[in-house]
Amino acid sequence: MIDYQPLYNTLLEAKADAWVKLLPQQLSSALDLSRHGNLEEWQTLVERLPELTTTHRLLDTDAVEIGHSVDLVEPGKIELEHQLKGLHPWRKGPYNLFGINIDTEWRSDWKWDRLKNHISPLNHRLVLDVGCGNGYHCWRMLGAGAKMVVGIDPLLLNVMQFQAVRKLHGEAPVYVLPLGIEDLPYGLKAFDTVFSMGVLYHRRSPIDHLLELRECLQPGGELILETLVIDGGLGEALMPEGRYAKMRNVWFLPSCETLVSWLKRCGFKDICLIDVTVTSVQEQRSTEWMQFHSLKDFLSAENPQLTSEGLPAPKRAIIIANNP
Numbered sequence: 493m494i495d496y497q498p499l500y501n502t503l504l505e506a507k508a509d510a511w512v513k514l515l516p517q518q519l520s521s522a523l524d525l526s527r528h529g530n531l532e533e534w535q536t537l538v539e540r541l542p543e544l545t546t547t548h549r550l551l552d553t554d555a556v557e558i559g560h561s562v563d564l565v566e567p568g569k570i571e572l573e574h575q576l577k578g579l580h581p582w583r584k585g586p587y588n589l590f591g592i593n594i595d596t597e598w599r600s601d602w603k604w605d606r607l608k609n610h611i612s613p614l615n616h617r618l619v620l621d622v623g624c625g626n627g628y629h630c631w632r633m634l635g636a637g638a639k640m641v642v643g644i645d646p647l648l649l650n651v652m653q654f655q656a657v658r659k660l661h662g663e664a665p666v667y668v669l670p671l672g673i674e675d676l677p678y679g680l681k682a683f684d685t686v687f688s689m690g691v692l693y694h695r696r697s698p699i700d701h702l703l704e705l706r707e708c709l710q711p712g713g714e715l716i717l718e719t720l721v722i723d724g725g726l727g728e729a730l731m732p733e734g735r736y737a738k739m740r741n742v743w744f745l746p747s748c749e750t751l752v753s754w755l756k757r758c759g760f761k762d763i764c765l766i767d768v769t770v771t772s773v774q775e776q777r778s779t780e781w782m783q784f785h786s787l788k789d790f791l792s793a794e795n796p797q798l799t800s801e802g803l804p805a806p807k808r809a810i811i812i813a814n815n816p
């Protein structure tokens with residue numbers, strides 16, 4: 493069981509009283525067993541994970557590393573690997589847990605490497621990671637010195653994967669809550685840094701998403717935004733008519749110039765494009781820990797610069813902006 497009191501205390505210090513009032517009820521209804529047919533199984537799995545103690549925790553390396561291989565003798569290691577595989581598919585990582593190398597679908601460390609030297613140092617900052625997946629980047633943010641990291645993600649399997657990793661790590665000022673951005677009260681103005689990575693294109697109303705992100709930030713706080721973009725000029729954006737790279741819920745892919753203008757219109761300042769990268773089949777691929785189709789299956793077989801729908805293949809931009 494996670495003790496949320498330190499989270500509530502820190503949020504109260506940050507004057508996020510409005511959210512603290514709602515949170516206990518939000519957590520219990522989001523984790524109600526009727527919400528998902530597999531939730532009880534996942535929760536049991538996390539509860540049955542061994543109580544391991546280790547002081548070996550590396551949060552500033554490519555793979556989030558907890559415990560040494562030698563800390564766990566056979567058959568415990570085989571059993572732990574089996575338990576963790578019960579939470580398949582593992583999309584974001586990598587992790588190395590007591591010598592078990594969780595080779596996830598994504599090399600999420602590559603995204604972190606692209607941005608880590610550009611953001612304001614996270615030391616002593618209260619950080620929100622919107623759409624954090626299983627919390628891989630939350631651990632990296634903690635490893636970069638954040639005072640506390642709050643991740644939110646509505647997908648319960650992600651939350652359960654996080655809880656599994658956290659149980660092996662032990663108590664830490666990092667939380668992944670089973671919530672969407674729409675569950676946060678408007679006007680919180682509580683966080684020093686807000687990350688939104690891989691979320692904007694899933695939002696039907698991207699401008700509202702940017703405004704919601706701004707409302708989470710303290711004055712002077714920093715937004716790190718990562719999203720799919722297209723080549724093109726000011727005012728251009730792609731709205732797929734159907735699926736995009738086989739994903740159903742993709743709404744808007746702006747050009748970088750359009751994205752910068754959206755941020756300006758939403759009141760952000762010091763907007764800086766720090767990276768544009770075409771996603772490679774080395775960065776996103778099927779593995780033993782994510783055995784479903786992955787990027788190579790979503791691209792056109794004839795022309796890998798196009799998706800299977802004939803749209804421009806995934807290209808992602810990272811932008812840093814300030815909330816004045």
Ligand SMILES: C[S@@+](CC[C@H](N)C(=O)[O-])C[C@H]1O[C@@H](n2cnc3c(N)ncnc32)[C@H](O)[C@@H]1O
Nearest residue numbers: 622623624625644645646647672673689690691
């Ligand atoms: C493409 S993943 C990105 C994960 C991680 N941020 C990264 O960059 O690797 C998008 C995540 O956003 C989450 N998501 C979808 N709708 C959301 C919402 N309304 N609020 C917060 N997160 C959401 C999904 O569950 C998913 O885990």
